[in-house]
Amino acid sequence: MADYNRSSSGGWKPVLDPTDNKTIIGHHWRRHDYVPGEEALALQTLDMWIPISPAALSYGKPTPNTLLGDGAKAPWLIYIHGGAWRDPVIDSSSFNASATKILSDLAQQPLEQRKKTVAGIASINYRLSPYPNHPTHPSNDPYDPNRTAKHPDHIADVLTALGFLRNYFGMKEYVLAGHSCGATLALQACMSPERWGLAGTAEWRAGWYNVAKPKAVVGFNGLYDLAGFIADPPKGYERWKEAYREFVVGAFGKKEEDWKKVCPGSIAEGWVREWNLTQQQQGEEGKKRKVVLVQSLEDSLVPVEQTEGMAEYLERESQKVADEDKKVEVVVLREEKGGDHDEVWKKGERLGEILLGVLNGEI
Numbered sequence: 001m002a003d004y005n006r007s008s009s010g011g012w013k014p015v016l017d018p019t020d021n022k023t024i025i026g027h028h029w030r031r032h033d034y035v036p037g038e039e040a041l042a043l044q045t046l047d048m049w050i051p052i053s054p055a056a057l058s059y060g061k062p063t064p065n066t067l068l069g070d071g072a073k074a075p076w077l078i079y080i081h082g083g084a085w086r087d088p089v090i091d092s093s094s095f096n097a098s099a100t101k102i103l104s105d106l107a108q109q110p111l112e113q114r115k116k117t118v119a120g121i122a123s124i125n126y127r128l129s130p131y132p133n134h135p136t137h138p139s140n141d142p143y144d145p146n147r148t149a150k151h152p153d154h155i156a157d158v159l160t161a162l163g164f165l166r167n168y169f170g171m172k173e174y175v176l177a178g179h180s181c182g183a184t185l186a187l188q189a190c191m192s193p194e195r196w197g198l199a200g201t202a203e204w205r206a207g208w209y210n211v212a213k214p215k216a217v218v219g220f221n222g223l224y225d226l227a228g229f230i231a232d233p234p235k236g237y238e239r240w241k242e243a244y245r246e247f248v249v250g251a252f253g254k255k256e257e258d259w260k261k262v263c264p265g266s267i268a269e270g271w272v273r274e275w276n277l278t279q280q281q282q283g284e285e286g287k288k289r290k291v292v293l294v295q296s297l298e299d300s301l302v303p304v305e306q307t308e309g310m311a312e313y314l315e316r317e318s319q320k321v322a323d324e325d326k327k328v329e330v331v332v333l334r335e336e337k338g339g340d341h342d343e344v345w346k347k348g349e350r351l352g353e354i355l356l357g358v359l360n361g362e363i
């Protein structure tokens with residue numbers, strides 16, 4: 001269950017191998033504030049995990065050298081949770097099972113390989129939109145800033161969290177993954193932040209949103225074209241039309257034209273050219289951006305058409321980009337036995353396996 005009260009005891013805690021309950025496979029920091037200054041809200045926090053190293057074992061926690069020396073050389077893995085921009089029961093802790101799976105697989109790799117695979121892992125909380133009819137945690141305080149967010153607050157928080165990891169943990173390169181609306185947010189993070197009307201705000205001027213874009217995005221059971229779904233839900237999903245409309249209005253307001261302008265699969269003028277990489281990123285091998293779209297064929301809430309439409313959009317838009325290096329490589333994984341909408345993160349096995357595959361360059 002989400003307790004969205006901030007935990008009082010910060011700091012690195014050892015993570016034990018679930019198979020023997022005694023081997024330390026990494027360290028976890030729960031709910032670290034990511035907002036500069038003192039105004040961080042309970043949901044402006046992130047969870048971090050660092051893979052184990054001999055130095056961290058003897059020091060008792062990740063050393064400054066692990067974090068800032070070696071740490072800056074390998075990519076980070078960042079996860080954005082789902083929950084239709086509003087569900088307080090789904091938060092950063094929904095990555096616990098997957099993070100544990102990844103740390104445990106990494107612990108089996110030789111140290112040199114592990115160091116190159118991933119520097120650190122993070123799972124981001126962000127402010128949520130109102131959910132007055134939530135069965136157990138209704139948002140009935142109209143002044144709770146954690147539960148009264150509206151677009152672009154969600155994406156602004158995600159960008160702030162990425163900037164925090166760059167500024168304080170030396171993050172340079174990262175793979176950005178998301179589930180459901182987290183997948184929407186992951187692709188929004190590849191676009192120009194000027195789209196969200198953030199330019200000119202005090203936070204913008206202070207450089208909060210000025211962060212390098214990911215080289216790869218991985219979307220699980222993602223929402224990519226909400227206006228399309230609501231106008232014409234695929235067969236078998238018609239019963240969710242009003243539920244979708246409710247959460248879309250809660251997050252983006254009442255106007256259909258606004259929904260089209262925020263969803264990665266429905267933005268009329270293609271956004272692929274906005275996905276810039278830094279000089280440093282371009283200098284490395286594998287210049288192409290990559291999007292891996294994973295969809296369970298057993299998902300009762302999100303139809304596979306969302307993923308198919310997103311893949312077609314990216315392929316079409318990539319063709320319009322002349323520069324070979326600026327095209328997007330698209331991989332679609334249709335999971336026959338992928339379970340229902342939330343199963344993939346609840347179990348964590350397959351989610352972790354796919355993300356490690358992307359980090360290792362096997363996917």
Ligand SMILES: Nc1ccccc1C(=O)C[C@H](N)C(=O)O
Pocket residue numbers: 083084086087180240243244247301302
């Ligand atoms: N109906 C959906 C359709 C698509 C994607 C998510 C949902 C959700 O219901 C998410 C969340 N558990 C919620 O209660 O809002």
